[in-house]
Amino acid sequence: MLHLRMITPPDRTHAVLRLIEESVGTTHLVVLTGAALVPAGDVVTCDVAREAGDELLHALRELGIDEDGSITVEDIDLTLSKSADRAEEEAPGEGVDAVLWEQLSDATHEESTLTITYTAFMIVAMLIAACGVVLDNAILIVGAMAVGPEFGPLAGVCTGLVRRAPKPAARSLLALLVGFAVGMAATTLFSLVMDALGLFEQSMLEQPRPNTSFIWQPDPFSFVVALLAGVVGVLSLTSAKSGALVGVAISVTTVPAAANAAVALSYGDVDQTWGSAEQLLVNLGAIVLAGTLTLYAQKLLWRTRRGRLRRTPPAKA
Incomplete structure (x- = not known):
């Protein structure tokens, strides 16, 4: 699994949330409204199966989150969560085969x-x-x-x-x-x-x-x-x-x-x-x-x- 932490401009937070909810392999979605100071915006975090990570990152960049906010990606060594297990099961393929470009x-x-x-x-x-x-x-x-x-x-x-x-x-x-x-x-x-x-x-x-x-x-x-x-x-x-x-x-x-x-x-x-x-x-x-x-x-x-x-x-x- 990958952990994504984003700072999103307030006018694009709803689009980011909809994107994450529509993407397979995502879970543990958290929104902290107005929590970011530099750059100013909302903080959105989620976990995503590695095999679905590249597509989600590509879509986030198309929304300009990397230009007007930020996207941070971290590898998760261990997650004890039924929700995470379901997210990995619904994502196609195997994480070890996925390429994060x-x-x-x-x-x-x-x-x-x-x-x-x-x-x-x-x-x-x-x-x-x-x-x-x-x-x-x-x-x-x-x-x-x-x-x-x-x-x-x-x-x-x-x-x-x-x-x-x-x-x-x-x-x-x-x-x-x-x-x-x-x-x-x-x-x-x-x-x-x-x-x-x-x-x-x-x-x-x-x-x-x-x-x-x-x-x-x-x-x-x-x-x-x-x-x-x-x-x-x-x-x-x-x-x-x-x-x-x-x-x-x-x-x-x-x-x-x-x-x-x-x-x-x-x-x-x-x-x-x-x-x-x-x-x-x-x-x-x-x-x-x-x-x-x-x-x-x-x-x-x-x-x-x-x-x-x-x-x-x-x-x-």
Whole structure:
């Protein structure tokens, strides 16, 4: 269940109440007339089944409540209520399958904005990966994958494409490109410093590396795994199962491929640089493709159920 708290202009409170009463999956409706001070208005709260939440939020925004008042949405961990049970039963589908597009856009906006923290995570992840590829240490590679923040911008690109929102998509793409560019530049410099200190050697990069050679040798499985990871990553965001994102992060070699390319570049190894860049592009492209198609599929699925999200008025006697 979701808990909605709204500040509504007094002249639209009646329309909001009628909308909530006509929507399936709603319950626990409360109205506090004149309770809001900034912005001034009435406070309306209700609970709604997650599977009916997106349609209700869309209708509330059409009434301009977000512009002249406010809409706050919270997840409810536990509700002990027969009324809530009935609301969830009458709402079509399952809550775990529902997509709250506004929530998804907000989440990807936060994760895909180019910030100092995001850039720092990207740099540190690539430095860890650089140590991993030179030492042929799979544990360091997995750690770098888990630290890398690149899935946020990737999800932002997918969301922007599906919602036909060019500005969020462009913002996410900028964060992705700048993050990788800065991270690779820092890793190249890091490799040169480590070489000067005698901690990195070109022979360590050129020798057989059975644990990490896949990073710069893309094959069809690289594309397949990235596709599957893109599907799971988007599903984990839309269903609020964020734990699955860890599995997504350690399934694709985006950050390690970029780090290997940077280290190889510092030694002038064109073959490894190009192979790593190809691996990186394959993974990024496959994730965006799979994520976009997954969101489109979810959008089409719930569009077919929209007609069931209104209560049928009782027949007149």
